[in-house]
Amino acid sequence: MPLKSKHLLGLDGMSREDITLILDTAVSFREVLERPIKKVPPLQGKTVANMFFENSTRTRLSFELAERRLSADVLAFQATGSSVSKGETLKDTARNIEAMKVDMVVMRHSAAGAPHYLVRVIDANVINAGDGGHEHPTQALLDMYTIREKLGRLEGLHVCIVGDIAHSRVARSNIYGLRTMGARVSVCGPATMIPRDIERLGVDVYHHIDDVLPTVDALNVLRIQMERDAGRLFPTLREYHNFYGVTRQRLEKAGRAITILHPGPINRDVEISADVADSEHSVILQQVLNGVAVRMAVLYLLSSRN
Amino acid sequence: MQYLLKNGRLIDPLTGRDEETDIHIVDGKIGRIAKNLNVPSAQVIELKGKIVAPGFIDLHVHLREPGFEYKETILTGCTAAAAGGFTAVCCMPNTNPPIDDESVVRLIKERARIAMNGLVDVYPVAAVTKGRKGEHLAPLSELAAAGAVAFSDDGDPVHDAEIMRRALEYASMFNRPVIQHAQDIPMTKGGAMNEGFTATRLGIPGMPPVAEDAVLARDIQITKYTGARYHLAHMSTAGATAMVRAAKAEGLHVTCEVTPHHFSLTDEAVSDFDTNTKMNPPLRTREDVDALKKGLKDGTIDVIATDHAPHSFDEKQVEYQSAPFGIVGLETALGLVVTELVNSGVLTLSQMIEKMSTNPRRIVNLPEIRIAEGEQANLTIFDPAAEWIVDVQAFKSKSKNSPFGGRKLTGKPVGVINNGEAYWI
Numbered sequence: 001m002p003l004k005s006k007h008l009l010g011l012d013g014m015s016r017e018d019i020t021l022i023l024d025t026a027v028s029f030r031e032v033l034e035r036p037i038k039k040v041p042p043l044q045g046k047t048v049a050n051m052f053f054e055n056s057t058r059t060r061l062s063f064e065l066a067e068r069r070l071s072a073d074v075l076a077f078q079a080t081g082s083s084v085s086k087g088e089t090l091k092d093t094a095r096n097i098e099a100m101k102v103d104m105v106v107m108r109h110s111a112a113g114a115p116h117y118l119v120r121v122i123d124a125n126v127i128n129a130g131d132g133g134h135e136h137p138t139q140a141l142l143d144m145y146t147i148r149e150k151l152g153r154l155e156g157l158h159v160c161i162v163g164d165i166a167h168s169r170v171a172r173s174n175i176y177g178l179r180t181m182g183a184r185v186s187v188c189g190p191a192t193m194i195p196r197d198i199e200r201l202g203v204d205v206y207h208h209i210d211d212v213l214p215t216v217d218a219l220n221v222l223r224i225q226m227e228r229d230a231g232r233l234f235p236t237l238r239e240y241h242n243f244y245g246v247t248r249q250r251l252e253k254a255g256r257a258i259t260i261l262h263p264g265p266i267n268r269d270v271e272i273s274a275d276v277a278d279s280e281h282s283v284i285l286q287q288v289l290n291g292v293a294v295r296m297a298v299l300y301l302l303s304s305r306n
Numbered sequence: 307m308q309y310l311l312k313n314g315r316l317i318d319p320l321t322g323r324d325e326e327t328d329i330h331i332v333d334g335k336i337g338r339i340a341k342n343l344n345v346p347s348a349q350v351i352e353l354k355g356k357i358v359a360p361g362f363i364d365l366h367v368h369l370r371e372p373g374f375e376y377k378e379t380i381l382t383g384c385t386a387a388a389a390g391g392f393t394a395v396c397c398m399p400n401t402n403p404p405i406d407d408e409s410v411v412r413l414i415k416e417r418a419r420i421a422m423n424g425l426v427d428v429y430p431v432a433a434v435t436k437g438r439k440g441e442h443l444a445p446l447s448e449l450a451a452a453g454a455v456a457f458s459d460d461g462d463p464v465h466d467a468e469i470m471r472r473a474l475e476y477a478s479m480f481n482r483p484v485i486q487h488a489q490d491i492p493m494t495k496g497g498a499m500n501e502g503f504t505a506t507r508l509g510i511p512g513m514p515p516v517a518e519d520a521v522l523a524r525d526i527q528i529t530k531y532t533g534a535r536y537h538l539a540h541m542s543t544a545g546a547t548a549m550v551r552a553a554k555a556e557g558l559h560v561t562c563e564v565t566p567h568h569f570s571l572t573d574e575a576v577s578d579f580d581t582n583t584k585m586n587p588p589l590r591t592r593e594d595v596d597a598l599k600k601g602l603k604d605g606t607i608d609v610i611a612t613d614h615a616p617h618s619f620d621e622k623q624v625e626y627q628s629a630p631f632g633i634v635g636l637e638t639a640l641g642l643v644v645t646e647l648v649n650s651g652v653l654t655l656s657q658m659i660e661k662m663s664t665n666p667r668r669i670v671n672l673p674e675i676r677i678a679e680g681e682q683a684n685l686t687i688f689d690p691a692a693e694w695i696v697d698v699q700a701f702k703s704k705s706k707n708s709p710f711g712g713r714k715l716t717g718k719p720v721g722v723i724n725n726g727e728a729y730w731i
Contacts, residue, residue, distance in 0.1 A: 012507070089620070089623065089624055090624060090625055091623055091624070109625065110627075111625035111626060111627040111628060112508055112509040112510045112579075112625075112626065112627065113508065113510070113579030113625060113626045113627075114625040116578065116579045117579060117624075117625055117626070131509075132509055132510070132627065133509035133510070133511070134508055134509030134510070135509065166506075169509055172507075172509055195505070195506040195512075196501055196502050196503065196505070196506055196512065196514075197502055197503035197506055198506050200503050200506075201506070201507065
C-alpha cells in the first residue's frame with residue numbers, strides 16, 4: 001500500500017493509515033540498523049538532494065545517514081539566510097538542482113510554507129525537514145515512533161509539549177500527528193509562548209507545569225532559544241527554569257513514570273535538568289536512533305511510489 | 307465626439323435621481339437628459355439595464371511611478387482604472403523619489419494629463435513626513451499648493467504621536483485630511499498574516515488586529531484634541547470599525563475606507579500559502595468581515611477603495627514570508643462590490659455609488675459631480691447583472707497579483723467618460 005501523497009510536507013491532514021504505514025515500515029529499518037552491515041539497496045541509483053537553507057546539524061546528519069543506508073547518492077546543499085537575501089530565489093535554486101536529475105529533495109527552510117511552494121515549481125519528491133514555525137513532520141514521526149516503542153501505543157495516551165509552542169514546528173507536527181493517532185495532547189508554557197486560538201487544534205493549554213504532570217504519560221520538552229527569547233518572551237533563564245524546567249523533583253511530585261522526549265539539542269538545566277535528561281525515563285538518545293529509521297521509511301515509501 | 311446613452315438607469319445620489327433615461331453627451335458635456343432622445347449625429351450606446359453613475363474615484367492606489375515602473379506606470383495604472391470603471395484615482399506617495407516635494411506632485415500630474423489624454427484624473431496624496439521616514443514634516447503647504455489632495459505616509463504608519471499631532475494641526479490650516487496607515491510597528495515585526503487560528507495552524511508569524519486598533523485609538527484622541535481631519539486607510543478590524551463609529555457619533559472628523567479584499571476574503575485564504583493573499587493590513591477573520599459589512603451598511607465606513615498595489619510576477623514567486631505585501635484591485639473592485647455587497651443586501655446601488663464616488667470626493671475636497679444638463683460629463687457606466695470570470699492575464703494593469711483569478715463575479719464596468727474622453731470596455 002503506497003502513501004497517498006507524493007511528498008511529505010507535513011502531518012496536518014495526513015491520515016492515520018499513512019502515519020501507521022510509516023511507523024510500521026520504520027520498525028523494519030530500525031532492525032536493519034542493528035545489523036553488522038547497515039546498508040540496504042532500495043534507493044540504489046536514486047539521487048537525493050539535501051537543501052538546508054537554515055542551520056541544522058542533527059536533522060541533516062540523520063537524513064544523510066538514512067539516505068546512505070538506503071544506498072542513495074546524496075547531494076548536500078547548504079545555504080544560510082533566506083533565498084531573497086542570497087540573491088537567487090528559492091525557485092531558481094531548486095530548479096538548478098533539479099536540472100541535475102535529482103529524484104528527491106529534502107529541504108529545511110526558515111519560511112513557513114517554503115516546501116509547499118517548492119512542489120509547485122519542481123517535479124521531484126519533496127520531504128519537509130522543517131519549514132519555519134510550521135511543520136517538522138519527520139521529527140514528529142520519530143517522536144511518535146519512540147513513544148509507541150516505549151509505551152506500546154499512542155491511542156489514549158496523554159502527551160504534553162512544554163516550551164515555546166508559538167514558534168515551534170516540532171510542536172505543530174506533534175499536535176497534528178498525535179491527535180490523528182488518538183492521543184490526548186496538551187501544551188504548556190508561559191502565555192507569551194502559546195499562540196492564539198491553539199485550543200481550536202484540539203489541545204489543552206496549561207501555564208503551570210505542575211498542573212499537567214499528574215496526568216501525563218509522555219512529556220516532549222522543547223529547546224529554549226536562549227539568545228533569541230530571553231527578555232522578550234520570558235524575563236530570564238533562571239525564571240524559566242524555575243517555572244517550566246523539567247526537574248526530578250517535579251517529576252517525583254507528580255508521582256508517575258513520565259517518558260521524557262526532547263528534539264535536541266538540549267540546554268542542560270534550562271528546560272530540562274541534567275539528571276532528568278540522563279534518567280531511565282529519558283528516551284532522548286533513542287529518538288536520535290529512531291530518527292534514522294523513520295527517515296529511511298519515509299524515503300523508501302516516497303521513492304517506491306514512483 | 308457625441309454620444310447618446312440610451313435607456314440607461316441614471317442613479318445620482320446627490321440629487322436623489324434614479325430613473326431610466328437617455329443622456330446626450332457633446333464634447334464632454336452633458337447635453338439633454340430626457341426619455342426617447344433622437345440625435346442622428348451621435349453614436350448611440352444602448353444601456354438598457356445598465357447603470358449610469360457619477361464617475362468613480364479610487365481613493366487608494368499605488369501607481370508606482372516614479373521609481374517602480376516595472377510594477378506599474380501612470381499610463382498602465384490609469385488604463386487599469388478606466389477598465390475597472392474609475393474616472394479618478396488618488397495615488398500614494400511611496401514612490402521613488404517619494405511624493406514629499408512639490409516637483410514630484412507636478413511630475414505626476416503632468417504625466418497623468420498626457421496618459422489617455424487625461425481620461426483618468428490623478429490626484430496625488432503627498433507624504434506626511436520627509437522621505438516617509440516619520441521624523442520631519444514634509445513641506446505640506448507647498449505640496450498642497452502643487453495639487454496634493456491629502457497627506458499620508460501609506461505603506462508605513464505615522465508612528466510617532468507627536469509627529470501625528472503636528473501633521474494634523476498643520477494640515478488642518480488648509481483643510482486637507484491626514485490619511486493614516488494604522489499599524490503598530492513593534493507589535494507586527496516579522497508578521498506576514500493576521501494573528502489568529504490560521505496563523506497558528508500554519509506557523510506564519512502573525513500581525514495582531516490590536517496593532518491596528520491601538521494606533522487608531524491613539525489617533526482618534528489626537529484628532530479630537532486638534533479638531534483636525536483624519537482618514538483611516540484600509541480599515542480591516544472589527545475593533546477599528548467600532549472605534550470609528552463611536553468617533554463619528556462624537557462628531558469628530560474621522561472617516562475611513564475599506565478594501566474589497568477585506569470584505570471578500572478571510573485569513574483562511576492564506577491556507578495554501580498563495581502569496582497573492584499577502585497584503586497589509588492582512589486578511590482578517592470572519593468576525594471582522596461581518597463587522598466591516600455592518601459598518602458599510604450603517605454608514606460608519608465612508609469609502610470603498612482598493613489599495614491597488616501592483617507587484618511583478620517574480621516578486622510574488624517566493625516563500626510566503628519573503629513576498630511583498632499587496633495585491634492589485636482596480637479591475638476587480640466593481641465586481642466584488644456588486645457581488646459581495648449589493649447582491650447580498652449590504653448596500654443599495656445608490657449607497658455603492660456614494661462610497662465609490664460622492665464620499666471619497668468629499669473627503670479630498672473635490673467638486674461634486676452633477677449629472678445635469680450643461681455639466682461636464684464625468685460618468686461611470688456599469689452592468690450590475692453581467693457575470694464574468696476574473697482572468698488576471700486580461701488585466702490592463704502591468705501586474706497580475708490578484709487572489710481573485712478564476713473567481714466568478716457579478717457586475718462589470720461598461721465604460722467611463724471624463725474630460726471629453728471615453729473608454730469602452
